[in-house]
Amino acid sequence: MSLKNKYLADVYETVKRRDGNEPEFLQAVIEVLESLEPVVEADPTIEQLGIIERLVEPERFVQFRVAWVDDSGKTQVNRGFRVQFNSAIGPYKGGLRFHPSVYSGIVKFLGFEQIFKNSLTSLPIGGGKGGSDFDPKGKSDNEVMKFCQAFMTELSRHIGQFTDTPAGDIGVGGREIGYLYGQYKRVVNQFAAGVLTGKGLTFGGSLARTEATGFGCCYFTRELLKDNGDSFEGKTVCITGSGNVAIYAAVKATQLGAKVITLSDSAGYVYDPDGIDTDLVKDIKEVRRARIKEYVDSKPNAEYHEGKPWRNVKADIFMPCATQNDIDLDDAKAIVASGAIACIECANMPCTTDAVEYFRAQDIYFAPSKAVNAGGVAVSALEMSQNSERLSWTFEEVDAKLEQIMTNIYANCAAAAKKYGGDLVSGANIAGFLKVCEAMKAQGIV
Numbered sequence: 169m170s171l172k173n174k175y176l177a178d179v180y181e182t183v184k185r186r187d188g189n190e191p192e193f194l195q196a197v198i199e200v201l202e203s204l205e206p207v208v209e210a211d212p213t214i215e216q217l218g219i220i221e222r223l224v225e226p227e228r229f230v231q232f233r234v235a236w237v238d239d240s241g242k243t244q245v246n247r248g249f250r251v252q253f254n255s256a257i258g259p260y261k262g263g264l265r266f267h268p269s270v271y272s273g274i275v276k277f278l279g280f281e282q283i284f285k286n287s288l289t290s291l292p293i294g295g296g297k298g299g300s301d302f303d304p305k306g307k308s309d310n311e312v313m314k315f316c317q318a319f320m321t322e323l324s325r326h327i328g329q330f331t332d333t334p335a336g337d338i339g340v341g342g343r344e345i346g347y348l349y350g351q352y353k354r355v356v357n358q359f360a361a362g363v364l365t366g367k368g369l370t371f372g373g374s375l376a377r378t379e380a381t382g383f384g385c386c387y388f389t390r391e392l393l394k395d396n397g398d399s400f401e402g403k404t405v406c407i408t409g410s411g412n413v414a415i416y417a418a419v420k421a422t423q424l425g426a427k428v429i430t431l432s433d434s435a436g437y438v439y440d441p442d443g444i445d446t447d448l449v450k451d452i453k454e455v456r457r458a459r460i461k462e463y464v465d466s467k468p469n470a471e472y473h474e475g476k477p478w479r480n481v482k483a484d485i486f487m488p489c490a491t492q493n494d495i496d497l498d499d500a501k502a503i504v505a506s507g508a509i510a511c512i513e514c515a516n517m518p519c520t521t522d523a524v525e526y527f528r529a530q531d532i533y534f535a536p537s538k539a540v541n542a543g544g545v546a547v548s549a550l551e552m553s554q555n556s557e558r559l560s561w562t563f564e565e566v567d568a569k570l571e572q573i574m575t576n577i578y579a580n581c582a583a584a585a586k587k588y589g590g591d592l593v594s595g596a597n598i599a600g601f602l603k604v605c606e607a608m609k610a611q612g613i614v
Contacts, residue, residue: 173208175215176201183224190273192492195521196280197224203597206588217613219605226279228252230326231272234300236318238311247271248319250298251279252332256607259330260296261286261545263337266344269491270299277492278337278516282545284600285538288577291549296332298323304339316347324355329362329555335548336366338411338491341454342378346371362555365548369560374551376566377544382416383567384543385487385514386424387574392510392533392592395582401425403509406481407444408432409489410453410460413514413541417489419446430481432490433460436474439481440467478502486511488518497522504530513537528591539581539596546573 171177183197201220208214234246249272252260262282265274275297283295300319304312327334336345345366352363361372369375376383386400393399403426407414410431418428427443433453438444438460448466452458461472473480478499486503488494494515495503500523503511510533513519517537519527527534547570554560561569584602585595 171198171201171205173205176205176208176220179220179224182221187273187276190276192273192277192517193280196277196517199521199524199593200280200284200597200601203590203594204601206590207598207601213609214605217609219608222608223254223283223601223604224280226251226253226276227255228326229272229276232322234302234315234319234322236311236314238314239308244315246300246302246315246319248298248300248322249275250323250326250332250334251275251296252326253279253295253297254283254604255294256604256611257287258292258294260332261293261335261548262295262297263299263335264340264344264348265297265299265337266302266304266339267299268301268303270301274492275299281516281538283604284597285542286545287600287603288539288542288580288596289546289549289573290576291546291573293333293545293549296334297337298334299337299340302339304344309343312344313347316344317351320348320351321355324352327352327363329360329552333363333365333548333552335364335545340366341412342366342368362552365551367551372551372555374547374554374566375561375563376570377547377551378412379416379419379567380547380570381413381541381544382418382489382514383420384546384570384574385413385417385489385512385540386420387543387571388535388540388578389485389487389510389512390424391575391578392512392535395578396533398509399425400485403427403484404429404482405485405487406430406477406483407487407489407514408437408477408494409491409515410449411489413544414489415446415449415453417487417514418444418449421485421487422446426485429483430477431460431463432477435459436461436472437477438463438470438472439477440470442467442469482506482508484509487514489514490518491515492517493520494518495523496520497526499523500526504532509533510535512540514541516541524593528593534592536593536596538600539577539592542577543570543574546570
C-alpha cells in the first residue's frame with residue numbers, strides 16, 4: 169500500500185512515529201487513509217481544518233490497574249484499557265474485550281474502526297473501545313465476578329449513558345456484562361441502564377442483541393449477492409469462530425438457504441458435511457463453555473482438525489468470524505484457488521493487509537468488517553433507545569430495524585464506491601468518514 173496524497177502521507181508518518189509499536193492500529197489507519205485520498209483531494213478544507221490529524225488521534229486513552237483476588241486467595245493484577253476515540257456524532261460506543269492479546273494497539277485499532285462502523289449505522293454514536301488482558305477461560309464464575317467488579321470500579325469514572333457506553337466483545341458475554349453492570353450500579357447508585365449494552369432481558373437488555381452481529385453479517389451479504397444477481401440459496405459456507413457472531417451468522421445463513429460446514433475455536437475447527445447443528449454448538453459453547461472439538465462426539469459424520477480451515481476446506485462463501493489477522497496472503501490465495509465466490513469479513517479486521525489487497529485484485533466478492541459487522545453496535549444503539557424510552561420492543565421489531573439498517577449500509581457503501589471509483593472497502597471508509605467529517609467541521613477545532 170502507498171499514499172499518493174502528500175497531506176495524508178505526512179499524517180501517516182506522524183502516526184508511525186508516535187505509534188510504531190502498534191501494528192494493528194497502523195494497519196487500520198493506512199487502509200482508511202488510502203480510501204480517503206479522492207475525498208481529501210476534492211475538499212481542501214479537510215487539510216485546512218486538520219480533520220485527519222484529529223481523526224487518527226484519540227480524544228482520550230485510559231489505562232489502569234485491575235487488582236483482584238482469585239479463588240486460592242492470591243492477588244492477581246491485570247491491565248484495563250478504554251479508548252474514547254471520536255465523539256463528533258454521539259457518545260463513545262464500542263465493546264470491551266477480555267483476552268490475553270489485548271494491549272494498547274489492539275484497543276486503538278478497534279476504537280478507530282468503530283468510528284466508521286458506528287457512523288455507517290446512521291445512528292448517533294461515536295467511536296470507542298476497551299478491555300483487558302484478563303482471560304476468562306478457565307476461571308470460575310466467582311473469579312470472573314471479582315475481576316469484573318474490580319475492572320468496573322475504575323472504568324465507572326470514565327463512562328456514562330451520555331458519555332461512553334461500552335458493550336461486549338471477545339471474552340465479554342452476558343455473564344460478564346451482568347457482573348459489570350451490577351458493579352456500575354453499586355458504584356454510582358443509579359439504575360442507568362443505558363450505560364452498558366448487551367444486558368440481560370430482565371434488566372434493560374434488548375431482544376435480538378445476541379443475534380445481531382451474526383444476523384447483520386448475513387443481511388449485508390445477502391444484499392451484496394442480490395446486487396450481483398445471486399443469493400445464499402444452495403451455497404456452502406465456511407465460518408470460523410464459535411462465539412455469538414459465528415453461531416448466529418450460521419443460523420441466519422442456514423435460514424437463507426445455505427449450508428454451513430465449519431465452525432472453529434482457537435484450537436481447531438469442525439467440518440460437518442451435513443451442515444453445522446447450531447443448537448449443539450450453542451450447548452457446547454454457551455452452556456458447557458467447552459471446546460468445539462466436542463461437536464464430533466455427537467455427530468458421526470463430522471471431523472475435527474487442529475488449525476484453521478482456510479487451506480483445507482472448499483466452500484462458496486468464506487465468513488471469518490473469529491479475530492483479527494486470521495487470514496494471511498497464502499490463506500487468501502487458497503480461498504480464491506478453491507473457487508470461492510466471496511470472502512466476507514465478519515470479525516474485526518480478520519484479513520491481513522496482504523490478504524485484503526489480494527482479494528481486492530481478484531474476481532471474488534470481498535466486503536470489509538466495519539460495514540459487515542455493524543449490526544451488533546446498531547442493535548446496541550437500539551438497546552440504548554429502548555432504555556431511554558423505558559420500554560422494550562419485540563424481537564421482530566428489533567430484527568426488522570436491524571435488517572433495514574444493514575440494507576442501508578450496503579447501499580451507502582456501494583453508492584460511495586461508485587461515486588469515488590472504488591470498491592466496497594473504500595466505499596465503507598468513505599461513507600463512514602463523510603458524516604463524521606461534517607460533524608467535526610461544524611463543531612470547530614476541538
